[in-house]
Amino acid sequence: MSQTSPSGPGALRLIFPQWQGASGPSTHQLHPGVDAHDTQLSFNLGPALLELLSPDHDGPTAHVPVSTDTSDEALATVDGIYARGAVVRQLTAALTILRDAAPESVVTFGGECSVSVAPFSHLASVYGEDLAVLWIDAHPDTSVPGDSYTGFHSMALATLAGEGDAGIIAELPALISPSKILQVGLRQWDDEGIAVKERLGIKSVGIMDTSEDSRRVLDWIAGTGATQLAVHIDLDILDRRDFTNSVGTNTDGMRMSELVRLIADVSTVANIAGLSLTEHLPVELMRLGGLLRNLPI
Template identity: 30%
Template sequence: MTEPGRSNGSHTVLVIPQWQGSAAHNPQRLTEGAHRLSTLLPAARRTVVDIDPRPGQDQDGVRHLDMLTHSLEATRAALGQSGDDTLIAVGGDCGIELAPVARVVARHGDSLAVVWFDAHADLNTPDTSPTGGFHGMVLRTLLGQGPSQLLPRPEERLSTRKIVLAGARALDPAELDFIDSEGIRTLSVQELREPGQLVSAVAATGATHVYIHLDLDVLDPEHFTSLSCPEPGGLHPDQLRAALHALTKRFNFAGMGITEHAPAADAASSDHVLQRILDGTAFQQRQPVPLV
């Protein structure tokens, strides 16, 4: 077993420029966002998944479902070439997390917790989603409840006991009901201001390894503008950085997904904020730069 805060082997950055899972305005910006994000991360290997950029057909309550199915197959194929490397998946919309999370669940089993940093819970189903955008269904699908074409295999499915929702503040009624019925651990933006509460919540799952899902809309749009689905009242970048540092210091780092980066007019400034957030974690050892 690796020491807490360490990961096995080297890092592979997997760039997945998928936009078809998003229900946001002008979701094609996520393609550029995926490529910009990838340049901020050091890696032993960097692979760009060949994602068809065309829109697809809506089916069974899910937008562009056929294209999402093709993207999933392409991502699985790319993962098959990454060996035992620790993976950092870069999107694109949150739907890119299907194959990466399924992979670490199969690898680590009950020793794994998934911390879902997101303004949204992503726990809808095709029947409850108000938009049909798959990025709002991906976590529910990882639990084994979603479009049949996108379901992970049984050994790849998450348990609600191993999820910590962090910073969610824009939830649909059906998601709230599901969270309550399943007893899913949640931490508000206020609670995340003290990283110790997050570490305690993950420790309570019994996990020794952590996979971090980071939808950038967990950040407050007053401090980070390159967002596809901004929600007020989010984390300050320094608070997010402290939370990531605490997690990667305390637990074995199993991987990470970074999603929903939609470059705005001040994209260079956003890149600067992102670099500052990522500095100092287990997968990023560059010297920090001042946060403006």
């Protein structure tokens, strides 16, 4: 029915290297041997590499300006959200780009997961109830302010569903009904966000181990009546045997071939209007950057 990637005159490639939503004191523990400053900016480098490695794009490309200020003032926790000031400014900038460009489809190369909030909300304003969301992620991302973890990336999906920070939600052009959201590959069932997920009634399916497993997703899409899809992919969904440059150390994730098959399968029943790739952590390159700064070059 459609191609497996958004393309054509209505397509926008959005480069959004936001890192603040996944930051905080605990982030440094994820990257042993990496300078603390580099760790704060860990998700900032990934989108540039995704853009470099991706196929040529003949449509428009836009870059969301993202601050690299790691001062205590810039990263202050406000209303239960770490670095809320930066998160709100950058979300507003992304929404302005989308409003002015008015794309019919968006590919986002992002830092942490909350970069999907702006493009998916934009697409919801374009397609309304005809849009459904596949949230392919090991984590639910349905936490809310007041939970113990204050990173906004853990609140991204709840925000899109209208739960969370009222000021941020008020800025969005459209919300997405929980009935039009399916989580795929969820593994972190001890996350605080599970309570919100269950209260909202957001459905989920596990890892897509076989080709028959795609049928559960296809049946769900058919049940929504949607013909347009926004697909969020957090690279932590991938099995460590295939990909190591993301959060997590488990080998119970989705294989790359399974992810590619799933995207190809869903594209036969709905148009993929949005696709986000997030949370690429090029740790070895971060270490290399630290070396380069200490050499006389």
